[in-house]
Amino acid sequence: MKDVPRRRPRQSDIAKLAGVSQTTVSIVINGRESDTIRIPPETRRRVFEVARSLGYVADPVARSLAGGMNHLIGVYTFESMFPMNHRDFYYPFLVGIEAAAEALGYDMLMFTSATGSDGGRSIYRDGVNRLRLADGCVLLGKETNRDDIARLRDEGFGFTLIGRRDVPGPITYVTADYATATEEVVDHLVSLGHERIAYLTAADPSEPSADRDAGFWAARGRHGLDTDGLVLPVSKEAGPSAEEVRRLLDAGATAFVAHESVVALRLLDLLGGMGLDVPGACSVAALNDPPDAIPGPELTCFRIPRREMGTRAVELLVEQLESEAELDPQAVVLPCTFVAGQTSGPNRKGS
Amino acid sequence: MKDVPRRRPRQSDIAKLAGVSQTTVSIVINGRESDTIRIPPETRRRVFEVARSLGYVADPVARSLAGGMNHLIGVYTFESMFPMNHRDFYYPFLVGIEAAAEALGYDMLMFTSATGSDGGRSIYRDGVNRLRLADGCVLLGKETNRDDIARLRDEGFGFTLIGRRDVPGPITYVTADYATATEEVVDHLVSLGHERIAYLTAADPSEPSADRDAGFWAARGRHGLDTDGLVLPVSKEAGPSAEEVRRLLDAGATAFVAHESVVALRLLDLLGGMGLDVPGACSVAALNDPPDAIPGPELTCFRIPRREMGTRAVELLVEQLESEAELDPQAVVLPCTFVAGQTSGPNRKGS
DNA sequence: CCACCAAGATGATGCGCATTATCGGGCACG
DNA sequence: CGTGCCCGATAATGCGCATCATCTTGGTGG
Numbered sequence: 001m002k003d004v005p006r007r008r009p010r011q012s013d014i015a016k017l018a019g020v021s022q023t024t025v026s027i028v029i030n031g032r033e034s035d036t037i038r039i040p041p042e043t044r045r046r047v048f049e050v051a052r053s054l055g056y057v058a059d060p061v062a063r064s065l066a067g068g069m070n071h072l073i074g075v076y077t078f079e080s081m082f083p084m085n086h087r088d089f090y091y092p093f094l095v096g097i098e099a100a101a102e103a104l105g106y107d108m109l110m111f112t113s114a115t116g117s118d119g120g121r122s123i124y125r126d127g128v129n130r131l132r133l134a135d136g137c138v139l140l141g142k143e144t145n146r147d148d149i150a151r152l153r154d155e156g157f158g159f160t161l162i163g164r165r166d167v168p169g170p171i172t173y174v175t176a177d178y179a180t181a182t183e184e185v186v187d188h189l190v191s192l193g194h195e196r197i198a199y200l201t202a203a204d205p206s207e208p209s210a211d212r213d214a215g216f217w218a219a220r221g222r223h224g225l226d227t228d229g230l231v232l233p234v235s236k237e238a239g240p241s242a243e244e245v246r247r248l249l250d251a252g253a254t255a256f257v258a259h260e261s262v263v264a265l266r267l268l269d270l271l272g273g274m275g276l277d278v279p280g281a282c283s284v285a286a287l288n289d290p291p292d293a294i295p296g297p298e299l300t301c302f303r304i305p306r307r308e309m310g311t312r313a314v315e316l317l318v319e320q321l322e323s324e325a326e327l328d329p330q331a332v333v334l335p336c337t338f339v340a341g342q343t344s345g346p347n348r349k350g351s
Numbered sequence: 352m353k354d355v356p357r358r359r360p361r362q363s364d365i366a367k368l369a370g371v372s373q374t375t376v377s378i379v380i381n382g383r384e385s386d387t388i389r390i391p392p393e394t395r396r397r398v399f400e401v402a403r404s405l406g407y408v409a410d411p412v413a414r415s416l417a418g419g420m421n422h423l424i425g426v427y428t429f430e431s432m433f434p435m436n437h438r439d440f441y442y443p444f445l446v447g448i449e450a451a452a453e454a455l456g457y458d459m460l461m462f463t464s465a466t467g468s469d470g471g472r473s474i475y476r477d478g479v480n481r482l483r484l485a486d487g488c489v490l491l492g493k494e495t496n497r498d499d500i501a502r503l504r505d506e507g508f509g510f511t512l513i514g515r516r517d518v519p520g521p522i523t524y525v526t527a528d529y530a531t532a533t534e535e536v537v538d539h540l541v542s543l544g545h546e547r548i549a550y551l552t553a554a555d556p557s558e559p560s561a562d563r564d565a566g567f568w569a570a571r572g573r574h575g576l577d578t579d580g581l582v583l584p585v586s587k588e589a590g591p592s593a594e595e596v597r598r599l600l601d602a603g604a605t606a607f608v609a610h611e612s613v614v615a616l617r618l619l620d621l622l623g624g625m626g627l628d629v630p631g632a633c634s635v636a637a638l639n640d641p642p643d644a645i646p647g648p649e650l651t652c653f654r655i656p657r658r659e660m661g662t663r664a665v666e667l668l669v670e671q672l673e674s675e676a677e678l679d680p681q682a683v684v685l686p687c688t689f690v691a692g693q694t695s696g697p698n699r700k701g702s
Numbered sequence: 703c704c705a706c707c708a709a710g711a712t713g714a715t716g717c718g719c720a721t722t723a724t725c726g727g728g729c730a731c732g
Numbered sequence: 733c734g735t736g737c738c739c740g741a742t743a744a745t746g747c748g749c750a751t752c753a754t755c756t757t758g759g760t761g762g
Contacts, residue, residue, distance in 0.1 A: 008506045010718060021742045026720060038739065055502070057480045062718030064412040065747050072481065082449040082459075091433075098433040098463060107481060108433075110461035112449060128421065129408045130458065133484045151406070155359045361748060372712045377750055389709060413748030416717050 009054040018043075018050040025051070029058065030068075064133070069321070073097070073106045073314060074134030076123060078141025081112045088291040090140065093162060096310025097138055104318045109134045123148045131157065136321045138162060138313045142206065160317045162309055164207045170329040172320065174313045178208050178287070181302040181336035182215030182257075183222075185285050188300065188340065189255045190223050193347035194283060198253035199227060200263055203235040212259055212287050234258065239266040242273070249276075254347045255283040261290035264299055268343065279345030289339070300341035305334045360405040369394075369401040376402075380409065381419070415484070420672070424448070424457045424665060425485030427474060429492025432463045440642075441491065444513060447661025448489055455669045460485050474499045482508065487672045489513060489664045493557065511668045513660055515558045521680040523671065525664045529559055529638065532653040532687035533566030533608075534573075536636050539651065539691065540606045541574050544698035545634060549604035550578060551614055554586040563610055563638050585609065590617040593624070600625075605698045606634040612641035615650055619694065630696030640690070651692035656685045 011025040018025070020043060026032070028047040033039055060070040075097055077090060094110075101108045111130055122145060123131055129152075131137045136158035139149065149167050152159055161173035189197055199216055202209035220227060229251040234240050245267065248256070258264040264286035271278055278284055278297075285300040312332050320327050362376040369376070371394060377383070379398040384390050411421040426448055428441060445461075452459045462481055473496060474482055480503075482488045487509035490500065500518050503510055512524035540548055550567055553560035571578060580602035585591050587610075596618065599607070609615040615637035622629055629635055629648075636651040663683050671678050 012718085022719080023721080023742055023744095024740090026718095027741090030720080032720085037741090040740070043740085057475050059416075059718055060479050060481055060484055061412055061415045062747095063479070063720080065416050065717085065749090066719040066721080067747065068720060070479065070481070070484075072484075080449075082446045095433045098431075107476070108463045109481075109484075110463055112459045112461055124408050125458070128411050128414070130411055130421070130423065130460075133411055133421075133423075133460075363748085373749080374712055374714095374751080375710090377748095378711090381750080383750085388711085391710070394710085410748055413717095414750080416719090416747085417749040417751080418717065419750060 008059075009051075009056045010059075011056075014047060014050045014054060014056055017054070018046045020047065029056075064135075069135050070133075071106045072109045072134040073101045073317060074109045074111055074131050074137035076111045076131060076137055076139050076141075078139070078144050081110070089142075092306035093140055093310040096307035097314050098310075099307075100311040100314035104314065106135075106314070106318065123152065129155070129157075131159075136160075136317045138310070138317060158317060158321050160313045160320070162313050164211070164331070166207060172316055172329040172331070174309045174316065174332045174334065175208075176304045176309060177333050177335050178211035178304075179215035179218070181338065182212045182287055183219040184338045185257060185287060185300065185302060186216060186219035186223070186225075188338070189257070189283060189285060189344060190219075190225070192255075192283065192344060194255040195225060195347070196230060196252040196254050197225060197227065198230045198232065198248040198251075198256045200232050200234045200240060200256060200258040200267070202259045203233045209259060216257070234260075234263050236260045236262060239263050240270070242270050245270050246274070249274075249282075253282070254349050255285070255344065257285050257287065259287045261286040261288050261299055261301060264301070264343075265290065265296060268296070278343050280348070283344035283347075285341075285344055297343055298339070298341045300339065300344040302336040302338050304336055308334055359410075360407045361410075362407075365398060365401045365405060365407055368405070369397045371398065380407075420486050422457045423460045423485040424452045424668060425460045425462055425482050425488035427462045427482060427488055427490050427492075429490070429495050432461070440493075443657035444491055444661040447658035448665050449661075450658075451662040451665035455665065457486075457665075457669065474503065480506075480508075482510075487511075487668045489661070489668060509668060509672050511664045511671070513664050515562070515682070517558060523667050523680040523682070525660045525667065525683045525685065526559075527655045527660060528684050528686050529562035529655075530566035530569070532689065533563045533638055534570040535689045536608060536638065536651065536653060537567060537570035537574070539689070540608070540634060540636060540695060541570075541576070543606075543634065543695060545606040546576060546698070547581060547603040547605050548576060548578070549581045549583065549599040549602075549607045551583050551585045551591060551607060551609040551618070553610045554584045560610060567608070585611075585614050587611045587613060590614050591621070593621050596621050597625070600627075600633075604633070605700050606636070606695065608636050608638065610638045612637040612639055612650055612652060615652070615694075616641065616647060619647070629694050631699070634695035634698075636692075636695055648694055649690070649692040651690065651695040653687040653689050655687055659685055 011029070012022045015022045015025045024039065024043065025047055027037065028039055028044050029051065064070050075094065081090065098108045123129055139159055139161045144161070144163065144165050146165065146167050149161065149165060149171065150169065153169060153171055161171060164173055164175040186197065201213060230248060230253055232240065232244060232248065240263065256267055258267060264284050267284050268278055271282065271284070276282060283300065287301065289301055289303045290299055312334065316330070316332065363373045365376045366373045375390065375394065376398055378388065379390055379395050380402065414421055426445065432441065449459045474480055490510055490512045495512070495514065495516050497516065497518050500512065500516060500522065501520065504520060504522055512522060515524055515526040537548065552564060581599060581604055583591065583595060583599065591614065607618055609618060615635050618635050619629055622633065622635070627633060634651065638652065640652055640654045641650055663685065667681070667683065
């Protein structure tokens with residue numbers, strides 16, 4: 001006994017059965033009663049009754065189009081998630097985002113479109129801004145597309161960004177205080193007696209790298225360090241070569257500070273291969289936290305509060321979405337936590 | 352020099368500037384020209400020109416509401432993804448899904464709402480079926496909600512399911528041939544001379560478990576095995592106790608077959624603790640593949656073609672979405688691949 | 703010279719919902 | 733008895749787009 005393929009019920013269906021207007025149904029379902037617009041309990045009860053018996057579910061599409069909210073928060077990563085090379089990088093952010101969304105009564109919608117036609121990802125593909133499906137969006141990624149961001153803002157679409165981005169014009173973002181954390185790491189090494197500190201900075205520039213650089217130069221200035229011949233740009237993928245490390249050692253380096261923990265880990269390998277003990281012979285520190293999966297000694301480094309960054313990003317976004325007035329963009333900078341670790345020790349090379 | 356907050360351009364804006372109608376714009380942008388409806392190249396060029404200069408991007412919401420496609424494939428997991436306990440379980444599916452979606456010109460939209468108010472996840476939360484934001488959806492999860500599935504189907508929403516589900520009424524799903532794969536595992540053990548095979552089945556029933564049971568019973572029948580005192584329901588979390596394993600050994604077991612690889616791994620530990628060599632003294636096999644992350648000996652087991660299952664699910668879905676007529680639901684069963692592994696060997700206990 | 707047709711385009715309509723402006727009627731008050 | 737007012741509810745409108753049914757124009761054949 002197959003039923004006729006009955007359409008899914010709409011508000012007007014409920015209205016007819018309950019003997020009211022579609023407007024009333026909308027008001028009741030959305031709890032839009034206020035001082036000026038009242039629905040007596042009896043009517044409300046009837047509407048709910050019919051809605052339930054019909055198995056009514058609102059259409060999020062229509063709701064959005066009509067200017068309503070669907071209580072969805074989009075998450076867009078500028079790098080593709082599948083295959084997820086940055087798995088351990090993104091994961092903590094996502095945990096924080098989902099938790100906050102859940103707490104605030106929103107669901108999370110992940111946009112995981114792969115590479116665009118030009119190889120890079122873009123929000124605007126085929127002339128469609130898919131993000132609009134959500135009420136607002138959290139943007140995330142190492143290689144943020146500035147044009148897309150500027151455009152989103154111009155369109156008046158609500159979003160927050162994780163990771164500082166120097167976009168012309170103000171936007172709301174959440175970032176970590178890499179500069180201060182970097183200074184702490186250097187302070188730590190200096191307090192251990194190191195004066196010749198090799199600095200393995202990032203090969204390609206980005207805001208977080210620039211922050212670390214700023215922190216390092218500041219600390220260098222404060223301590224009057226000399227870094228002649230001790231600064232080396234290193235790409236995350238290739239890492240430093242044995243020869244380069246040798247050259248830094250020859251220049252008198254007793255400690256190494258690397259932007260990337262994977263670089264630091266590779267450094268440990270190389271130093272071990274040269275018969276140098278860490279932290280006995282020299283110290284190694286990283287300016288971010290190592291991936292969970294990788295085993296090895298606990299690095300001297302700092303932890304980026306990724307989870308909390310995700311949470312704050314969502315909170316800011318929801319605040320913005322739910323406020324009537326247009327809020328001023330704001331920047332939130334969260335502190336990192338220093339990890340002493342086991343790869344740094346006192347300088348034994350004489351002082 | 353701040354501009355007035357200009358609205359994002361709509362089709363009608365383009366129409367006005369290009370001196371055509373909104374209809375024409377829609378036709379051109381969507382490439383809807385056909386035999387009966389033609390747009391001369393010059394007009395088309397003008398429309399595109401204006402669209403580009405205005406920075407037009409289609410609104411996916413309006414497009415959906417008007418019955419169009421937004422080339423989005425939703426992915427819904429019945430368990431929450433963050434925190435992702437089932438990380439390694441889901442991941443291969445997602446890779447396959449995204450790859451196929453990409454190949455077919457679709458993007459992937461992940462619905463990762465956490466637990467519903469009642470603790471369990473449901474598609475219909477707060478009376479909204481969020482899945483409708485996508486053109487169609489791939490459903491995924493260990494604990495599928497049958498009511499939701501039936502309802503989706505009744506609503507005429509396009510979806511495919513990964514993992515066989517016995518829902519009243521036909522639906523399209525992709526699953527793996529657990530039964531045959533299970534038989535292969537048993538055959539392998541029998542060919543190694545094992546006659547007393549302990550069977551650690553799943554404690555709580557599910558379709559995949561039932562399939563494995565069916566395969567096991569079939570193989571048992573074919574080989575005339577005796578399983579008296581050798582069958583033990585085991586929960587994935589708790590695993591078997593040492594005492595239970597001891598009892599199975601006392602009952603003469605020379606080989607163990609466990610539904611869950613984690614159970615098999617725990618079994619290896621227990622047997623090792625008893626001083627029993629695997630595969631010297633006895634054999635152990637699992638009826639699914641172990642998580643990638645976990646180190647240890649290669650289990651005798653079979654690989655579930657998760658990636659390909661994801662791919663097929665998307666292909667079936669797109670086929671269904673793009674076809675004019677309503678296609679008949681179909682079931683796709685993909686074969687698993689047997690892995691001989693290193694945890695099974697000849698029965699040395701005499702024959 | 704009219705009927706007919708194809709090319710090129712358009713006005714109208716509706717998707718399902720939220721919202722705005724409005725309406726009728728009962729009741730208190732002057 | 734008329735005026736105002738509030739309660740309860742509604743008709744109308746529009747969100748941005750896709751689609752269906754038409755409409756106009758110029759050419760062609762009879």
